[in-house]
Amino acid sequence: MExxxxxxxxxLKAKLxxxxxxxxxxxxxxxxxxxxxxxxLTEKIWDEEDSINMLEIDIDELCHKLLALxxxxxxxxxxxxxxxxxxxxxxxxxxxxxxxxxxTKIILQYPQLKPLNNIPQMAILAQExxxxxxxxxxxxxxxxxxxxxxxxxKVDDINDELFRExxxxxxxxxxxxxAALDLILVARNIERIADHATNIxxxxxxxxxxxxxxxxxxxxxxxx
Amino acid sequence: MExxxxxxxxxLKAKLxxxxxxxxxxxxxxxxxxxxxxxxLTEKIWDEEDSINMLEIDIDELCHKLLALxxxxxxxxxxxxxxxxxxxxxxxxxxxxxxxxxxTKIILQYPQLKPLNNIPQMAILAQExxxxxxxxxxxxxxxxxxxxxxxxxKVDDINDELFRExxxxxxxxxxxxxAALDLILVARNIERIADHATNIxxxxxxxxxxxxxxxxxxxxxxxx
Numbered sequence: 001m002e003x004x005x006x007x008x009x010x011x012l013k014a015k016l017x018x019x020x021x022x023x024x025x026x027x028x029x030x031x032x033x034x035x036x037x038x039x040x041l042t043e044k045i046w047d048e049e050d051s052i053n054m055l056e057i058d059i060d061e062l063c064h065k066l067l068a069l070x071x072x073x074x075x076x077x078x079x080x081x082x083x084x085x086x087x088x089x090x091x092x093x094x095x096x097x098x099x100x101x102x103x104t105k106i107i108l109q110y111p112q113l114k115p116l117n118n119i120p121q122m123a124i125l126a127q128e129x130x131x132x133x134x135x136x137x138x139x140x141x142x143x144x145x146x147x148x149x150x151x152x153x154k155v156d157d158i159n160d161e162l163f164r165e166x167x168x169x170x171x172x173x174x175x176x177x178x179a180a181l182d183l184i185l186v187a188r189n190i191e192r193i194a195d196h197a198t199n200i201x202x203x204x205x206x207x208x209x210x211x212x213x214x215x216x217x218x219x220x221x222x223x224x
Numbered sequence: 225m226e227x228x229x230x231x232x233x234x235x236l237k238a239k240l241x242x243x244x245x246x247x248x249x250x251x252x253x254x255x256x257x258x259x260x261x262x263x264x265l266t267e268k269i270w271d272e273e274d275s276i277n278m279l280e281i282d283i284d285e286l287c288h289k290l291l292a293l294x295x296x297x298x299x300x301x302x303x304x305x306x307x308x309x310x311x312x313x314x315x316x317x318x319x320x321x322x323x324x325x326x327x328t329k330i331i332l333q334y335p336q337l338k339p340l341n342n343i344p345q346m347a348i349l350a351q352e353x354x355x356x357x358x359x360x361x362x363x364x365x366x367x368x369x370x371x372x373x374x375x376x377x378k379v380d381d382i383n384d385e386l387f388r389e390x391x392x393x394x395x396x397x398x399x400x401x402x403a404a405l406d407l408i409l410v411a412r413n414i415e416r417i418a419d420h421a422t423n424i425x426x427x428x429x430x431x432x433x434x435x436x437x438x439x440x441x442x443x444x445x446x447x448x
Contacts (some may be wrong), residue, residue, distance in 0.1 A: 059248070063305075064301065064302070064305065067291065067301055067383040068297055068298075068301055073292055074292075077288065077291055077292055078288070081287075081288065081291070081305075081308060082303060084308070084309070085308070085309075085312060088309060120320065141416070158288070167401065167402065167405070170394065170398070170401050171398050171401055174398055176389065177394050177395055177401070179404070181391070181408075184405075189410075206263050
């Protein structure tokens with residue numbers, strides 16, 4: 001049974017990595033339609049969203065099966081309960097990418113307001129954070145996990161800067177208000193994706209080091 | 225041992241109800257400073273936030289203890305894993321209330337833009353949803369849980385209406401932009417609190433009826 005259980009844990013890890021790669025991909029696709037200003041690209045995300053939702057249920061079932069049949073103790077128990085939380089975070093990131101696409105459909109009705117630079121930059125950081133947080137989990141590496149928390153501050157900084165910049169556009173010309181507001185909301189969804197990756201990183205630190213950092217990590221920054 | 229386990233489950237329910245009442249209270253306090261335009265009131269939430277954060281850790285530990293020592297099966301196992309998720313949702317609601325207070329501090333620097341009516345109205349609905357979602361859990365009542373999902377649509381409708389109204393204020397006078405934007409962000413935090421309560425309600429429906437509705441419930445509405 002021991003060996004079989006190890007195999008099941010490996011299977012769980014593989015499913016979580018698959019889930020993370022789907023999430024990275026849906027984030028990338030949500031940016032693609034915005035950057036290329038192509039409304040048709042917004043349709044490309046539905047298959048991805050379906051896969052994420054089905055995989056979430058699949059992972060949750062596997063975790064329950066392992067808890068019920070294997071009655072794991074100590075570190076294995078913690079790994080499985082962390083997997084359940086992380087699965088939840090990943091699924092919500094998928095929802096946030098869907099929000100971005102919904103918002104993009106509105107944005108594409110207006111002329112382009114400004115070079116987008118910092119929004120895709122935030123999205124790339126968020127994608128990296130998703131990938132790295134899962135690597136930190138499967139390698140039980142709390143050092144990588146701590147780096148992710150720092151990266152989150154960078155995302156928050158870009159978001160704050162963009163917020164102020166877009167506010168200026170709005171004040172300069174009220175015609176810019178709607179488009180600028182929509183960009184603010186897109187950026188906010190990316191920032192929330194990064195927050196979920198940070199939650200995962202915090203769970204990994206807890207799993208590896210046995211201490212909760214989430215309520216006393218360097219204070220979370222960013223406009224909320 | 226059976227009886228002891230039942231007592232522990234009752235203890236877990238009591239702790240979750242306590243957590244929910246702290247969350248209701250922090251939401252109420254976040255509104256108080258906004259409605260009374262009193263920056264001193266913003267300080268009143270820190271004790272509440274500390275209590276929520278400590279109780280979250282406490283509930284998480286209790287769930288792990290029950291999983292490890294009692295090795296629960298079937299419905300008891302599902303109840304404990306749901307409790308872990310719900311605990312997480314409640315803690316994040318606390319964070320969102322803290323965001324509202326942060327935003328309120330900025331809002332109070334500007335003259336009042338408009339009667340606030342619909343923001344406190346949203347907050348009251350969100351508080352009700354928190355209370356009812358926990359009642360649904362402890363009474364294993366999926367009917368109440370379904371009502372909560374409907375109430376979430378009402379919160380989204382008020383939020384959409386407010387969004388459009390504040391957009392008009394911004395267009396009429398660029399001097400309103402900052403204050404209006406801050407109110408939009410406060411409303412969005414309340415809307416996210418309501419979303420977390422809806423997540424809890426969906427977990428309860430799954431627990432009671434054994435089916436996942438979250439990916440095919442009446443489509444989530446609202447500006448995101």
